[in-house]
Amino acid sequence: MRHVLRRLGFYLVALWASITLNFIIPRLIPGDPAGALMARFQGRMTPQAIHALELQFGISHDPLWVQYIQYLGNLLHGDLGTSFTYFPTPVATVLAQELPWTLALVGTSVLISFVLGSLLGVFIAWRRGSFLDNVLPPFLTFFSAIPYFWLALIALYLLAYTLRWFPVNGGYDTSLTVALTPDFLLSALNHALLPGFTIVLASISGWMLGMRNAMITTLTEDYVLLAEAKGLKEGRVMFSYAARNAILPNVTGFALSLGFVVAGSLLTEVVFSYPGVGFALLQAAQNSDYPLLQGIFLLIALAVLGANFLADLAYLVLDPRVR
Amino acid sequence: MAMLPQSPEPVVAPLSQPQQGAGAGTTAGLGPAALPGPALAPTPVSERPWMSLWRIFTLNRKAMVGICIVGFFFLVAIFGPFFIHRDPSALSNDVLVPPSSSHWLGTTQTGQDIFSQLVVGTRVSILWGMATGLVVTAISVLVGLCAGYLGGIVDEVLSLLINVFLVLPSFPLAVLLAAYVPFKGPLTVAVVITLTSWAYQARVLRAQTLSLRRRDFVEAARSGGESTWRIIFFEIFPNEIAIVAAGFVGTAIYVILAAAGLEFLGLGDVTVVDWGTMFYWAQNNDALLLGAWWWFAAPGLCIALLGAGLALINFGIDEVANPRLRSEARPSKRLLRQMLARSLGGGPGSETAPVGASRSLG
Numbered sequence: 001m002r003h004v005l006r007r008l009g010f011y012l013v014a015l016w017a018s019i020t021l022n023f024i025i026p027r028l029i030p031g032d033p034a035g036a037l038m039a040r041f042q043g044r045m046t047p048q049a050i051h052a053l054e055l056q057f058g059i060s061h062d063p064l065w066v067q068y069i070q071y072l073g074n075l076l077h078g079d080l081g082t083s084f085t086y087f088p089t090p091v092a093t094v095l096a097q098e099l100p101w102t103l104a105l106v107g108t109s110v111l112i113s114f115v116l117g118s119l120l121g122v123f124i125a126w127r128r129g130s131f132l133d134n135v136l137p138p139f140l141t142f143f144s145a146i147p148y149f150w151l152a153l154i155a156l157y158l159l160a161y162t163l164r165w166f167p168v169n170g171g172y173d174t175s176l177t178v179a180l181t182p183d184f185l186l187s188a189l190n191h192a193l194l195p196g197f198t199i200v201l202a203s204i205s206g207w208m209l210g211m212r213n214a215m216i217t218t219l220t221e222d223y224v225l226l227a228e229a230k231g232l233k234e235g236r237v238m239f240s241y242a243a244r245n246a247i248l249p250n251v252t253g254f255a256l257s258l259g260f261v262v263a264g265s266l267l268t269e270v271v272f273s274y275p276g277v278g279f280a281l282l283q284a285a286q287n288s289d290y291p292l293l294q295g296i297f298l299l300i301a302l303a304v305l306g307a308n309f310l311a312d313l314a315y316l317v318l319d320p321r322v323r
Numbered sequence: 324m325a326m327l328p329q330s331p332e333p334v335v336a337p338l339s340q341p342q343q344g345a346g347a348g349t350t351a352g353l354g355p356a357a358l359p360g361p362a363l364a365p366t367p368v369s370e371r372p373w374m375s376l377w378r379i380f381t382l383n384r385k386a387m388v389g390i391c392i393v394g395f396f397f398l399v400a401i402f403g404p405f406f407i408h409r410d411p412s413a414l415s416n417d418v419l420v421p422p423s424s425s426h427w428l429g430t431t432q433t434g435q436d437i438f439s440q441l442v443v444g445t446r447v448s449i450l451w452g453m454a455t456g457l458v459v460t461a462i463s464v465l466v467g468l469c470a471g472y473l474g475g476i477v478d479e480v481l482s483l484l485i486n487v488f489l490v491l492p493s494f495p496l497a498v499l500l501a502a503y504v505p506f507k508g509p510l511t512v513a514v515v516i517t518l519t520s521w522a523y524q525a526r527v528l529r530a531q532t533l534s535l536r537r538r539d540f541v542e543a544a545r546s547g548g549e550s551t552w553r554i555i556f557f558e559i560f561p562n563e564i565a566i567v568a569a570g571f572v573g574t575a576i577y578v579i580l581a582a583a584g585l586e587f588l589g590l591g592d593v594t595v596v597d598w599g600t601m602f603y604w605a606q607n608n609d610a611l612l613l614g615a616w617w618w619f620a621a622p623g624l625c626i627a628l629l630g631a632g633l634a635l636i637n638f639g640i641d642e643v644a645n646p647r648l649r650s651e652a653r654p655s656k657r658l659l660r661q662m663l664a665r666s667l668g669g670g671p672g673s674e675t676a677p678v679g680a681s682r683s684l685g
């Protein structure tokens with residue numbers, strides 16, 4: 001229990017750090033990009049909205065700590081400011097629209113990739129030096145060395161544009177209305193297949209290699225030899241004895257690399273014009289939509305921190321030594 | 324450098340700390356290529372650390388292939404632009420020409436020659452990628468070694484900093500920073516990436532330093548009255564050279580990928596010709612929908628090849644430093660049974676019959 005509390009404390013510190021970074025960055029950057037931008041919006045916004053923006057950009061004559069408290073207060077109310085790109089929609093509303101898409105796409109693909117990769121790692125470590133063991137790691141490593149977005153571009157060109165197996169862009173057939181109907185869900189699934197596939201392809205080798213290397217270390221342990229000597233079934237030795245112990249680094253790795261995977265899939269979404277946080281990120285970056293950018297960063301930080309905490313809890317279940 | 328201490332035994336890898344979890348990953352890629360392998364146990368420094376590094380590079384086949392690929396790109400980066408007589412940004416009337424003898428890699432929508440862009444861009448991308456990788460490595464060495472060796476409150480603070488930066492999603496943070504900085508260009512991209520990517524390697528090095536600081540040779544140096552800085556950088560650091568090298572290679576992969584990603588989003592200086600901005604223009608002009616695959620195929624292939632080369636070098640370092648990973652077959656079931664049978668007193672032929680069976684036959 002103390003361990004859980006300590007980890008929780010750490011994640012709270014990390015959360016505070018990301019919020020504070022979000023607050024400080026606009027105020028530390030030399031020059032006044034925000035001020036120049038504000039001028040463009042003069043007259044198009046209500047005075048309140050402009051005031052809120054000014055707060056966000058630090059164009060305020062209040063002392064810094066007052067601004068900071070106002071900023072924290074706004075955050076607590078879920079007020080992330082107003083998006084420029086989707087003016088005058090609040091950032092929070094934009095994010096609420098985009099988030100489910102990203103969660104569904106990235107969440108599912110990361111899970112598939114983790115499970116499949118770890119299983120493959122177990123098998124190729126077990127059959128050390130076999131054909132699969134020699135072929136699979138370099139092959140999949142090649143795909144993970146490719147930039148995500150480039151892999152996505154090639155997949156899009158070959159499978160969607162040339163072969164027409166998959167839709168070229170979007171998250172669903174635009175002739176359908178967004179609702180929980182079978183038609184819509186099928187269309188959404190159809191549109192998610194290719195982006196999901198590229199995420200899995202690009203990220204699977206990490207899980208596989210991590211698992212393989214940990215397995216190889218574990219397989220030399222005496223208790224594995226003993227289990228084999230006792231004549232236990234191969235599958236039992238492989239999973240209950242070796243893999244169960246070897247998976248620990250992979251679980252932490254899962255948490256750590258989540259940030260990387262999310263970042264990579266942001267770019268994947270850009271390529272596929274997939275309606276998600278990544279696509280919003282592109283819009284925000286291209287239009288200097290600072291409130292949206294900040295909101296996206298906070299959201300991703302929150303998601304990654306949360307996932308890390310969950311992974312910590314999973315670790316606790318898997319490894320009795322931590323308890 | 325000749326007076327380096329002898330490490331008494333192979334250094335034990337830091338994976339034995341379960342909470343530390345991902346003890347030492349040796350590749351830090353954009354994807355979970357960054358995943359931790361079992362920690363890397365550096366070979367004991369026998370003569371000079373640089374010599375053992377050299378051995379890694381020459382003895383291992385994977386590392387050799389990787390070196391050749393990366394070396395090739397370095398040659399192109401250094402000498403390539405001297406052979407390009409066409410201005411990579413010059414417009415022409417050959418619009419969107421597929422690869423041909425006059426335009427080896429085709430042209431863009433405004434008639435720019437992609438081959439020229441690629442060769443000229445190689446210099447920018449590699450130079451900035453490697454330079455940033457070096458700076459990131461230097462920072463992580465400084466932070467990791469200080470945290471690990473000094474301990475106490477310094478360690479507490481630095482560790483917290485490392486761990487916080489480790490869990491913050493670095494690429495979105497880099498996007499945020501790059502969007503705010505008013506000066507766009509390779510330097511901005513490099514600084515932003517440096518700020519967001521030093522933590523991973525620092526953590527690995529801190530763990531390794533923790534396991535080294537109570538070694539005999541360090542104690543000896545301390546009681547010999549050597550200064551703290553000398554102990555950190557001349558006693559401990561040489562023993563971590565393999566990890567640092569692997570970390571640098573992994574960081575270089577990450578830096579090149581992240582830079583391409585930032586520029587792809589239009590956050591770099593889009594008038595500079597390099598691999599990332601080539602993507603940006605290709606994407607912005609709908610190269611894909613025009614069927615102009617050659618536009619983004621070339622820079623992507625270069626990044627992929629360079630990344631694969633760097634990854635191969637890392638595999639090589641990994642395998643040399645951690646002999647257990649070398650590709651040898653696990654003892655087969657048959658061999659295992661033979662070993663067992665022998666230790667139970669049976670002959671080599673008895674592996675097919677259970678031990679009890681021979682008695683019932685006799």
